[in-house]
Amino acid sequence: MSRLADVVIVGGGVTGLCTAICLKQLGVKRVIILEKFYVGAGQSGRAAGIVRALVPHEKVATWQLQAQIFFKDFYSRFGVPLKVNQLGYLLRSSFQNEDRVALAIDVANRIGSQAKRINLAEAADLQPGLRLDAESIYAFEPGAIQIDPMPATFALACVARQLGVEIIEDCAVGDILVDGSSICGVASSIGRFEAPRLMIASGAWGAQQLSKIGVNLPIYPHRAEMAFFHAPLVGGETLCRIVSDGITQLYLRPEGRDQMFVGWREGDFVNNLSCIVRENPDDYKQIITPARLVDMQHRLVSTLPYMKSGFMHRTYTCIYDYSPDGQPVLDEVDKLTGLYFALGFSGGGFSVAPCVGQAMAEYITTGLRPANIKWLSLSRFSEGRSIQWSNSTGEIKL
Numbered sequence: 001m002s003r004l005a006d007v008v009i010v011g012g013g014v015t016g017l018c019t020a021i022c023l024k025q026l027g028v029k030r031v032i033i034l035e036k037f038y039v040g041a042g043q044s045g046r047a048a049g050i051v052r053a054l055v056p057h058e059k060v061a062t063w064q065l066q067a068q069i070f071f072k073d074f075y076s077r078f079g080v081p082l083k084v085n086q087l088g089y090l091l092r093s094s095f096q097n098e099d100r101v102a103l104a105i106d107v108a109n110r111i112g113s114q115a116k117r118i119n120l121a122e123a124a125d126l127q128p129g130l131r132l133d134a135e136s137i138y139a140f141e142p143g144a145i146q147i148d149p150m151p152a153t154f155a156l157a158c159v160a161r162q163l164g165v166e167i168i169e170d171c172a173v174g175d176i177l178v179d180g181s182s183i184c185g186v187a188s189s190i191g192r193f194e195a196p197r198l199m200i201a202s203g204a205w206g207a208q209q210l211s212k213i214g215v216n217l218p219i220y221p222h223r224a225e226m227a228f229f230h231a232p233l234v235g236g237e238t239l240c241r242i243v244s245d246g247i248t249q250l251y252l253r254p255e256g257r258d259q260m261f262v263g264w265r266e267g268d269f270v271n272n273l274s275c276i277v278r279e280n281p282d283d284y285k286q287i288i289t290p291a292r293l294v295d296m297q298h299r300l301v302s303t304l305p306y307m308k309s310g311f312m313h314r315t316y317t318c319i320y321d322y323s324p325d326g327q328p329v330l331d332e333v334d335k336l337t338g339l340y341f342a343l344g345f346s347g348g349g350f351s352v353a354p355c356v357g358q359a360m361a362e363y364i365t366t367g368l369r370p371a372n373i374k375w376l377s378l379s380r381f382s383e384g385r386s387i388q389w390s391n392s393t394g395e396i397k398l
């Protein structure tokens with residue numbers, strides 16, 4: 001027997017959950033999220049959870065600042081508790097990227113964040129033990145936050161459920177069902193769901209799902225490698241800020257008192273499609289390769305010299321949904337009424353999810369593309385409007 005809905009969303013990550021919440025706020029009656037595993041099982045539960053606005057692109061920065069506000073106000077807005085760590089974001093970069101960093105600071109200040117260039121003494125004060133050298137420049141955004149991604153995703157699911165969204169876990173969507181030139185639902189592991197509107201928010205799986213109905217997106221599963229390191233057992237140094245080092249190409253944030261999350265600034269590496277490490281999101285190596293770990297450790301000591309006496313605690317990997325310009329694709333499928341998708345977040349989807357959810361909900365309910373997401377349409381790639389953006393190192397992707 002099939003179930004009926006007004007909107008079906010495939011994927012119980014932050015993108016699908018934020019969209020579902022906004023759909024309910026817009027008055028849509030029956031919203032169902034189908035999640036093949038559990039809420040947060042994709043990237044959402046495994047993210048670093050950093051939300052900063054110090055980026056050299058005004059629209060991206062604006063969305064990220066709005067996400068900071070969204071998460072900081074989460075409890076007062078929804079009544080669901082969410083721990084938000086306002087740690088501040090400390091950026092180290094090389095002098096050759098001075099213009100780029102100045103642009104990011106200018107953008108952040110223009111949109112209402114309070115980022116600024118800082119000197120060596122200020123950097124040392126903000127993050128004791130950070131490498132300080134006269135060849136580097138430093139900037140700081142005090143309002144940047146970090147949230148534990150799994151509780152945050154779960155909190156979004158609580159809000160969605162409170163608003164009446166039905167979230168069905170352990171339900172794998174198979175075929176997308178089409179009736180003539182319109183969407184009519186999906187087939188899943190527990191039966192059919194009929195709906196006139198369908199949103200694909202399934203991250204690294206999304207492009208493959210759409211390719212089955214002949215929709216080919218330039219979005220690729222890219223395997224990223226992360227590690228947790230433990231501070232030295234003797235000495236008492238700890239990481240207390242979110243640190244992004246454009247020179248070693250690592251980013252860090254505290255994990256409890258004694259550990260830190262260490263990830264690669266993928267945006268510094270993925271400058272063309274040959275850099276994509278393509279792997280099957282259903283079957284990929286779950287731990288970091290030894291050579292990369294040695295490299296990471298070496299770079300970490302360069303960023304935080306005291307970590308020479310620290311040690312690796314554990315590693316993990318995850319599959320990003322990478323787009324050619326490192327920004328998401330928010331669109332609908334041409335010539336097929338009712339099929340929407342929000343994919344290609346390229347490792348940055350957590351901090352744009354609240355704005356993406358709002359825009360996609362408006363798109364789905366009105367059928368009209370909101371003006372504030374036109375820059376993220378699929379056609380930008382064929383029309384030469386790829387987004388010129390980077391992690392503030394100066395490189396421009398594709």
Ligand SMILES: Cc1cc2nc3c(=O)[nH]c(=O)nc-3n(C[C@H](O)[C@H](O)[C@H](O)COP(=O)(O)OP(=O)(O)OC[C@H]3O[C@@H](n4cnc5c(N)ncnc54)[C@H](O)[C@@H]3O)c2cc1C
Nearest residue numbers: 011013014015036042043044047048050173203349350351
């Ligand atoms: C290590 C790491 C660090 C990150 N750090 C940050 C950060 O600091 N800041 C930031 O902004 N972003 C960060 N990101 C990126 C961010 O986590 C993602 O962009 C975001 O979570 C994507 O959310 P999503 O809902 O689009 O996809 P996902 O969270 O991947 O959700 C997709 C869901 O779809 C489900 N699904 C797939 N196929 C099917 C199917 N057939 N049927 C039903 N369900 C299906 C999956 O099980 C999954 O739960 C990071 C990502 C990683 C991996």
